[in-house]
Amino acid sequence: MYRKMLSPAAAKVFSLLLLFISSWEICSVKSTVTYDRKGLIINGQRRILFSGSIHYPRSTPEMWPDLLKKAKDGGLDIVDTYVFWNGHEPTRGKFYFEGRYDLVRFIKLAQQAGLYVTLRIGPYACAEWNFGAFPAWLKFIPGMEFRIDNQPFELEMQKWVTKIVDMLKAEKLFETQGGPIILSQIENEFELVEWNLGDRARVYGQWAAHMAIGLNITVPWIMCKQANAPDPIIDTCNDFYCDWFSPNKDYKPKMWTENWTAWVQQFGTPPLYRPHEDLAYSVLKFIQTGGSMNNYYMYHGGTNFDRTNGAFVATSYDYDGVIDEYGLPSEPKWGHLSELHKVIKTCEPTILNSEPTVIPLGPHQEARVFNPPTGGCVAFLSNHDPNLPVNLTFWNLQYELPPWSISVLPDCRTAVYNSAIVTARKTEKKMIPFQGALQNWESYSEGTSSSDSSKTFVKYGLTEHLFLTRDTTDYLWYTTEVFIDPSEGFLYNGQDPLLNIMSAGHGLNVYVNDQLQGLHHGSLETPQVTFSKKVKLRGGVNKISLQSVAVGLPNIGTQFEKWNLGVLGPVTLSGLNEGTRDLAKQNWTYKIGLEGEDLGLPFTGGNSSVQWVQGPTLAKNWPGTWYKTTFDAPEGNDPLALDMRTMSKGLIWVNGHGVGRYWSASIAYGNCSPHPCYYGGFMNNQKCLSGCGKPSQIWYHVPRSWLKPTGNLLVVFEEWGGDPTGISLLRRTI
Numbered sequence: 101m102y103r104k105m106l107s108p109a110a111a112k113v114f115s116l117l118l119l120f121i122s123s124w125e126i127c128s129v130k131s132t133v134t135y136d137r138k139g140l141i142i143n144g145q146r147r148i149l150f151s152g153s154i155h156y157p158r159s160t161p162e163m164w165p166d167l168l169k170k171a172k173d174g175g176l177d178i179v180d181t182y183v184f185w186n187g188h189e190p191t192r193g194k195f196y197f198e199g200r201y202d203l204v205r206f207i208k209l210a211q212q213a214g215l216y217v218t219l220r221i222g223p224y225a226c227a228e229w230n231f232g233a234f235p236a237w238l239k240f241i242p243g244m245e246f247r248i249d250n251q252p253f254e255l256e257m258q259k260w261v262t263k264i265v266d267m268l269k270a271e272k273l274f275e276t277q278g279g280p281i282i283l284s285q286i287e288n289e290f291e292l293v294e295w296n297l298g299d300r301a302r303v304y305g306q307w308a309a310h311m312a313i314g315l316n317i318t319v320p321w322i323m324c325k326q327a328n329a330p331d332p333i334i335d336t337c338n339d340f341y342c343d344w345f346s347p348n349k350d351y352k353p354k355m356w357t358e359n360w361t362a363w364v365q366q367f368g369t370p371p372l373y374r375p376h377e378d379l380a381y382s383v384l385k386f387i388q389t390g391g392s393m394n395n396y397y398m399y400h401g402g403t404n405f406d407r408t409n410g411a412f413v414a415t416s417y418d419y420d421g422v423i424d425e426y427g428l429p430s431e432p433k434w435g436h437l438s439e440l441h442k443v444i445k446t447c448e449p450t451i452l453n454s455e456p457t458v459i460p461l462g463p464h465q466e467a468r469v470f471n472p473p474t475g476g477c478v479a480f481l482s483n484h485d486p487n488l489p490v491n492l493t494f495w496n497l498q499y500e501l502p503p504w505s506i507s508v509l510p511d512c513r514t515a516v517y518n519s520a521i522v523t524a525r526k527t528e529k530k531m532i533p534f535q536g537a538l539q540n541w542e543s544y545s546e547g548t549s550s551s552d553s554s555k556t557f558v559k560y561g562l563t564e565h566l567f568l569t570r571d572t573t574d575y576l577w578y579t580t581e582v583f584i585d586p587s588e589g590f591l592y593n594g595q596d597p598l599l600n601i602m603s604a605g606h607g608l609n610v611y612v613n614d615q616l617q618g619l620h621h622g623s624l625e626t627p628q629v630t631f632s633k634k635v636k637l638r639g640g641v642n643k644i645s646l647q648s649v650a651v652g653l654p655n656i657g658t659q660f661e662k663w664n665l666g667v668l669g670p671v672t673l674s675g676l677n678e679g680t681r682d683l684a685k686q687n688w689t690y691k692i693g694l695e696g697e698d699l700g701l702p703f704t705g706g707n708s709s710v711q712w713v714q715g716p717t718l719a720k721n722w723p724g725t726w727y728k729t730t731f732d733a734p735e736g737n738d739p740l741a742l743d744m745r746t747m748s749k750g751l752i753w754v755n756g757h758g759v760g761r762y763w764s765a766s767i768a769y770g771n772c773s774p775h776p777c778y779y780g781g782f783m784n785n786q787k788c789l790s791g792c793g794k795p796s797q798i799w800y801h802v803p804r805s806w807l808k809p810t811g812n813l814l815v816v817f818e819e820w821g822g823d824p825t826g827i828s829l830l831r832r833t834i
């Protein structure tokens with residue numbers, strides 16, 4: 101836990117602050133964003149600000165205006181987003197700012213909705229996003245080390261951050277230019293890396309801060325979870341509760357950049373919930389202890405479309421957000437927090453113009469009273485007891501408080517809001533099938549080795565997966581030949597030889613002479629895959645084919661860019677007459693990606709030369725199979741989803757748009773046992789876990805804007821084997 105620092109010499113602080121403010125004033129006479137210990141000061145006015153995270157690529161531009169309006173209507177002042185470098189520069193020097201990656205459009209729409217913007221440029225985003233938002237090519241620049249004092253990294257980072265800042269300045273998007281951006285973040289939760297890596301990390305952290313300051317963005321920079329953020333950067337808190345937090349200087353405001361509305365879901369964990377009562381309690385506790393900016397992470401979580409999820413992260417990024425994945429308000433969460441925001445707004449000047457007096461009212465109960473000489477009186481009554489309700493007497497009046505709750509008295513007499521008393525109406529959401537399962541499926545089966553394709557190449561030994569794919573696909577084939585002298589006989593004392601394979605992750609599908617030997621995968625905790633099985637070989641040439649599979653790149657950890665993927669060995673065949681043969685020491689034939697990807701199946705379904713089959717010959721429960729069909733859009737505007745529970749694992753495209761990775765095989769069922777709830781007063785699994793022992797995710801969001809009225813092309817690649825005739829289209833309704 102952070103301990104408040106003693107304030108340094110007041111004179112020094114004051115002159116620093118003056119310097120900071122005056123440098124803004126050179127740029128713009130009228131609009132300013134400054135701060136003091138009580139809060140941000142926007143155009144001269146000190147504010148309590150409510151903020152919510154909405155990551156632009158996790159929804160579609162067509163959804164943005166409605167999401168932003170719902171955020172504004174819900175009482176938010178700010179929308180907060182990361183900038184996703186690998187979405188914008190998938191190939192070095194080739195930039196993409198269209199569609200879901202149209203950052204400027206998103207920021208302008210936020211302004212039109214009446215919201216400010218916090219832009220977390222990073223460029224490290226974490227965010228359960230593929231590779232923490234670093235482009236895969238970055239890793240392969242010679243001498244590269246991420247997020248540490250390393251010249252190649254610092255050069256690329258500075259180039260990128262400068263490009264973004266220049267773009268936003270050119271569009272006049274900073275508040276001081278008349279735009280909505282009031283805060284910008286450099287780096288992201290770096291403190292942890294510093295503790296792990298020491299001096300070189302510390303040097304880089306300070307370099308990043310000073311590089312950012314040098315960009316003259318004219319609004320404050322923040323660094324979350326960075327107690328040593330150099331002045332004038334504001335260090336901010338990320339946690340389930342942040343009332344304990346103090347910034348590193350007493351003239352900086354107390355701000356909470358990530359108030360987790362729940363927690364991320366992986367393939368293999370159940371959906372996680374955070375009770376809205378607890379969320380509201382945490383926000384009030386923060387504000388009554390001097391907090392002035394709170395950001396819900398996530399306000400709208402959305403979807404990890406395409407292949408944008410971090411390693412093993414589910415495609416739904418719902419996050420139990422205030423607005424659900426499909427863009428519908430999660431009630432009563434949305435309503436309960438809207439009321440909180442409204443009440444606090446009525447108290448804003450009173451809270452900002454005074455320090456609270458703390459009046460103990462019991463062992464776990466207290467009042468905090470804001471009563472400035474300028475007038476007004478606001479009281480917060482707290483019952484921090486997690487289990488027992490209480491009656492409190494405060495200034496001669498009685499108040500009943502539920503356990504783990506805070507009441508707001510905007511006139512110090514009338515309790516108009518309590519964090520645990522929910523008056524907003526709960527709404528049930530339904531998924532309604534549209535015309536039952538989809539019909540008229542056709543199938544196309546992939547080959548079972550690299551030799552089935554023309555786009556192969558030979559290399560001696562085993563090569564790292566990402567080095568070859570550069571993350572342009574999840575799949576990489578490794579194929580080699582094993583010659584067994586027929587004259588020796590090949591029964592080896594009546595025993596088949598043992599094939600041993602180690603893969604660094606994430607998935608490994610093994611074929612010997614085109615016969616499937618096993619479909620294996622790791623997990624977030626243990627991405628490595630081990631295969632060890634006796635296999636039947638024949639006299640002469642045998643073919644061993646390994647399909648290595650990525651399930652998103654890691655987004656967190658110390659130097660995660662150094663983590664490898666794919667079959668790196670050992671690969672051995674033991675129990676031969678000669679003993680053990682080391683297959684790592686011979687030629688391998690490689691093939692990047694799937695044959696179906698080369699044929700353009702995801703985008704067009706392929707041309708007339710692709711031999712799709714249908715009817716009784718439709719392949720079912722067969723690994724490495726492509727499926728396609730067409731469907732008409734259901735009438736109306738309800739959000740849509742595909743129900744994938746009869747399938748196992750793979751990828752989905754609709755009209756060429758990547759719906760995402762799906763994984764509904766039993767191995768990706770919600771395993772609740774290692775996931776206790778840790779939400780303060782709600783140490784209770786009933787409150788935040790559901791769906792244990794069911795697939796982590798069965799519904800996959802298909803944005804309306806991707807559809808035409810009729811003839812929409814749905815393509816699915818099934819890696820393990822499934823039955824497409826069970827796939828159905830659903831409407832989500834309230």
Ligand SMILES: *[C@@H]1O[C@H](CO)[C@@H](O)[C@H](O)[C@H]1NC(C)=O
Nearest residue numbers: 123126262313314315316317
């Ligand atoms: C930022 O401002 C300083 C001081 O005015 C100036 O020297 C520097 O060139 C500016 N940098 C940028 C990127 O505008």
Ligand SMILES: *[C@@H]1O[C@H](CO)[C@@H](O)[C@H](O)[C@H]1NC(C)=O
Nearest residue numbers: 488489490491498499500501
């Ligand atoms: C609080 O007081 C009311 C009215 O006197 C009573 O009905 C209620 O049971 C009391 N609650 C608690 C927790 O003591």
Ligand SMILES: *[C@@H]1O[C@H](CO)[C@@H](O)[C@H](O)[C@H]1NC(C)=O
Nearest residue numbers: 557558559560561686687688
């Ligand atoms: C391995 O591959 C290289 C390059 O294709 C080739 O020159 C060499 O002859 C191969 N070695 C064997 C043992 O097949």
Ligand SMILES: *[C@@H]1O[C@H](CO)[C@@H](O)[C@H](O)[C@H]1NC(C)=O
Nearest residue numbers: 698699700706707708709710
């Ligand atoms: C179909 O596509 C393949 C691969 O892209 C190409 O080689 C072939 O010429 C195409 N055939 C027709 C009939 O367009």
Ligand SMILES: CC(=O)N[C@H]1CO[C@H](CO)[C@@H](O)[C@@H]1O
Nearest residue numbers: 225226227228288289358364
């Ligand atoms: C900055 C950062 O890494 N934030 C992460 C904090 O944890 C949440 C919860 O998983 C992530 O979503 C954030 O990206």
